[in-house]
Amino acid sequence: MRIVYCIILGLVALISVKAQQNNTLFLMHDLPQANIVNPSVPIECKLYIGIPFIASTHVNAYSTGFKLNDLFDSFGGDSLRFEPGEAIHHFNNLEIVATEAHLALLMLGYRYKQNYFTFSITEKFNTYQIISKNAALFAWEGNTQFEGENVNMDGLRINANHYREYAFGWARQINEKFDLGMRFKMLFGKGNIYSKPIDLSLYTDPNTFVLYLQGRAGLYSSFPVELSTDDEGKLDQLQIQDDIDWMKYAMNKANKGFGIDMGFTYRITDAISLSGSLLDIGYIKWNSNAYYYKSAGSIDVSGTMFEDGLNQEAVLDTLESVFTPEVFMESYSSPLVPAFYLGISHQLNNWFNAGVVFHSEIYKDKMHPSLTFSGNAEVTPKIFASGSYTIQNKEWNNVGLGLGARLGIFHLHAISDNITGLFDLGNTQNVNLRFGLGLLFGCNESNVTEKEIRALPCFSDPYRTVQKRIKRSRR
Numbered sequence: 001m002r003i004v005y006c007i008i009l010g011l012v013a014l015i016s017v018k019a020q021q022n023n024t025l026f027l028m029h030d031l032p033q034a035n036i037v038n039p040s041v042p043i044e045c046k047l048y049i050g051i052p053f054i055a056s057t058h059v060n061a062y063s064t065g066f067k068l069n070d071l072f073d074s075f076g077g078d079s080l081r082f083e084p085g086e087a088i089h090h091f092n093n094l095e096i097v098a099t100e101a102h103l104a105l106l107m108l109g110y111r112y113k114q115n116y117f118t119f120s121i122t123e124k125f126n127t128y129q130i131i132s133k134n135a136a137l138f139a140w141e142g143n144t145q146f147e148g149e150n151v152n153m154d155g156l157r158i159n160a161n162h163y164r165e166y167a168f169g170w171a172r173q174i175n176e177k178f179d180l181g182m183r184f185k186m187l188f189g190k191g192n193i194y195s196k197p198i199d200l201s202l203y204t205d206p207n208t209f210v211l212y213l214q215g216r217a218g219l220y221s222s223f224p225v226e227l228s229t230d231d232e233g234k235l236d237q238l239q240i241q242d243d244i245d246w247m248k249y250a251m252n253k254a255n256k257g258f259g260i261d262m263g264f265t266y267r268i269t270d271a272i273s274l275s276g277s278l279l280d281i282g283y284i285k286w287n288s289n290a291y292y293y294k295s296a297g298s299i300d301v302s303g304t305m306f307e308d309g310l311n312q313e314a315v316l317d318t319l320e321s322v323f324t325p326e327v328f329m330e331s332y333s334s335p336l337v338p339a340f341y342l343g344i345s346h347q348l349n350n351w352f353n354a355g356v357v358f359h360s361e362i363y364k365d366k367m368h369p370s371l372t373f374s375g376n377a378e379v380t381p382k383i384f385a386s387g388s389y390t391i392q393n394k395e396w397n398n399v400g401l402g403l404g405a406r407l408g409i410f411h412l413h414a415i416s417d418n419i420t421g422l423f424d425l426g427n428t429q430n431v432n433l434r435f436g437l438g439l440l441f442g443c444n445e446s447n448v449t450e451k452e453i454r455a456l457p458c459f460s461d462p463y464r465t466v467q468k469r470i471k472r473s474r475r
Contacts, residue, residue, distance in 0.1 A: 031404065031413055032109055033436055035118055037341060038277040040171050040181030040263040042116030043109055046442020050107025050120075056436040058102040062429060064368060064393050065095030065131070069426040085140055091133035094155050096368055098128040098361075107438065118169035118183070123162075128337060128363055130157040135200055142307040143204045143211055153200035157363075158219065161334065162190040163257070163284060171263075179265040189255030189284040191223045194334040209303035215323055216296040220332045222255060222286035227327060234324045235293065257284030259336055271347040280336040287331045295325035338362045351378045368392075372417065374400070382406050390417050393429045412437045 032048045033056050034041045050056060070087035072080040105121040135153035137145065164187070171181035196218040203212045224241040259282025265275040299322050305315060343357030353376050360369040370392035379385050386402035402415035414435040421428035 032107075032411065032438055032440065033413065033434070035109065035116075035169065035171070035181070037279070038181065038263040038265070038275055039118075039169050039183040039261045040179045040265045040275070040277070042111055042171050042173075042179070042181075043440065044111075044443065045440045046111055048107070048109035048438055048440055050104055050436065050438040052106055053103065054437050055107040056102070056104040056122075056434065058100065058432075058434045060100035060432040061098070062393070062431070063095065063097045064429070065091045065097075067427055067429055084136070088133065088136045088140060091131070091136065093133055094366055095131045095133070096128060096363055096366060097131060098363075098368075099126070101125040104436070111442075114173040116169075116171040116181075118167070118171075120165075120167045120169075122165045122167070124165055125162050126337065127160040128157075129159065130155055130363060130366055132156045132200075135198075138200075138202065138306075139310045142309045143202060143303050144307045146202065147204045147209070147303070148206035149203070151202050153202070154197060156195075156198040156200070158193055158195040158198075159334070160191075160193045161284075162192070163255075164188045164190065165259070167261075169261075177267045181263045183261040185259035185261070185282065187257035187259055187282065187284050188253055189222065189257060189286055190249060190252055192255075192284070192286055192334055193219070193221050193223070194286075194332070195219045204303045210300055211303040211306055212298070212300050214298040217294075217323075217325070219293040219295075219325070220286070220291070220330075220334070221293070222288060222290045222332075224249065224289055225291075227291070229327050233326050233328075235327050252288055254288040255284055255286045257333075257336075258282050272344065274342075274344050276342040277340075279339045279341075281338055282336045283333045284336075285331065285333045290329065290331050292328040292330040292332065293325040294328065295323045297322040352376070372400075376402075386415070388417055390430075395429055398430055409439045409441060410437065411440055 032043050032050075035043075036056065066084075066087040070090075071082060071084040073083040102125075103123045105123060107118075107120045109116065109118045111117075132153045132155045134146075134151050135156050138151070138153060166186040166188075167183050168185075169181065169183035171179060173179050198215070198217040200213070200215045202214070204210070205212075224244045225238060226241050227238040228236045230236050259280055261277065261279045261281075263275070263277035265273060267273050299318065301318065305318065310316065310319070339359070339361045341357060341359050343355055345353055345355030347353045355374055355376075357372050357374070358369065359372065360367050362368075370390055372388050372390040374386055374388035376384070376386040382405060384404040384406075386400075388400035388402070390398035390400065392398065397420065398418045399420060400415070400417035401419045402413065404411070404413040412435075414433070416422060416431075416433045418428060418430045418432065421431040422433065425431060
């Protein structure tokens with residue numbers, strides 16, 4: 001139980017910021033990397049090669065309930081004191097904390113007539129936690145605030161995931177108005193912590209101050225650990241292995257999974273396009289170093305023991321004696337976190353287009369929506385820029401910027417949906433960054449016919465060049 005308590009407090013303390021998904025990228029169909037968030041988006045060029053390890057790097061972090069500075073008070077000089085109480089009081093019933101880091105080891109794209117084929121290898125690190133407001137209040141401030149109430153603290157979840165993704169994609173122009181794309185993914189898990197919803201409830205008698213606490217939790221893990229159990233099969237000691245073979249860990253093929261992405265683009269008119277995608281429908285089956293920790297119990301004790309929260313040695317010893325989990329060697333499956341995009345873009349003139357995109361991730365029964373407005377412009381024939389404004393987390397200051405450049409066959413880009421958050425991490429709930437470098441070949445305009453022109457054209461070559469192509473094809 002001490003381990004579970006430390007994990008809970010650690011999550012509340014360390015989750016700094018809230019991650020966005022580069023919604024602007026979804027509308028930037030002129031970037032080869034746009035295929036990542038919409039599998040139906042092709043390139044107009046013949047071949048795309050992402051520079052290994054730097055083709056696409058994506059970093060996100062977010063909290064729906066607080067900023068990092070909300071958790072700390074300054075008490076002299078540069079010293080900080082962990083004081084999350086005020087932030088916890090402003091929580092909704094359930095809050096999400098998540099982080100993401102995706103590193104593309106290899107990216108390839110090849111266009112053949114009306115088909116576009118892709119292959120990529122990506123290292124992915126994802127975490128998400130769902131925090132119950134009542135559980136956080138009980139952990140930090142104790143039970144006196146709940147005297148005479150039946151308090152439900154259900155819904156707490158923990159999830160951390162590291163896996164490698166091998167993705168095979170196919171997109172096709174079905175007709176002059178409609179494009180369809182799909183991506184099939186083989187997944188190889190490396191490490192995981194995954195919990196079922198943790199159920200907790202308490203009642204403190206207002207007259208006798210006796211506290212009745214009931215709890216049930218199930219936690220899975222797949223990671224090189226050393227553990228021991230007592231005679232009853234309950235956890236005695238747990239620690240990460242001292243001599244982990246990291247190469248063996250990185251090349252582990254025992255934890256297999258599958259996933260699928262789907263996307264479409266529909267050209268309503270010559271200037272207006274509707275597009276959408278559904279990503280990360282799938283799961284991973286964990287077999288190596290797989291354990292299940294099961295805990296259930298109840299206690300009736302003096303409520304004064306818990307009146308100052310759970311950060312006391314006697315309290316922890318009491319909880320540990322009742323809720324120490326049983327340990328089982330057991331394979332299990334954990335789902336991916338699905339994401340949904342729906343956007344519309346409008347070409348206003350030969351160098352500028354504007355759009356709006358709705359995005360949501362689905363954390364079990366908890367959704368995290370956002371709405372982004374963006375504009376994309378060709379600054380020069382070789383430089384492309386975008387600006388965006390995102391509404392989410394009850395925050396209205398998410399201003400994003402993007403920049404791309406075409407230097408011969410080299411194409412580079414950097415995008416953030418909250419540029420100010422990168423320079424003031426303590427005062428934001430949202431921070432993200434995506435950047436990459438790749439090579440494009442076979443972008444000869446004479447090879448592109450009018451029927452092949454998409455809603456958004458090749459990178460750094462927006463609509464001025466498209467109009468030239470149309471005129472040339474009609475001669």
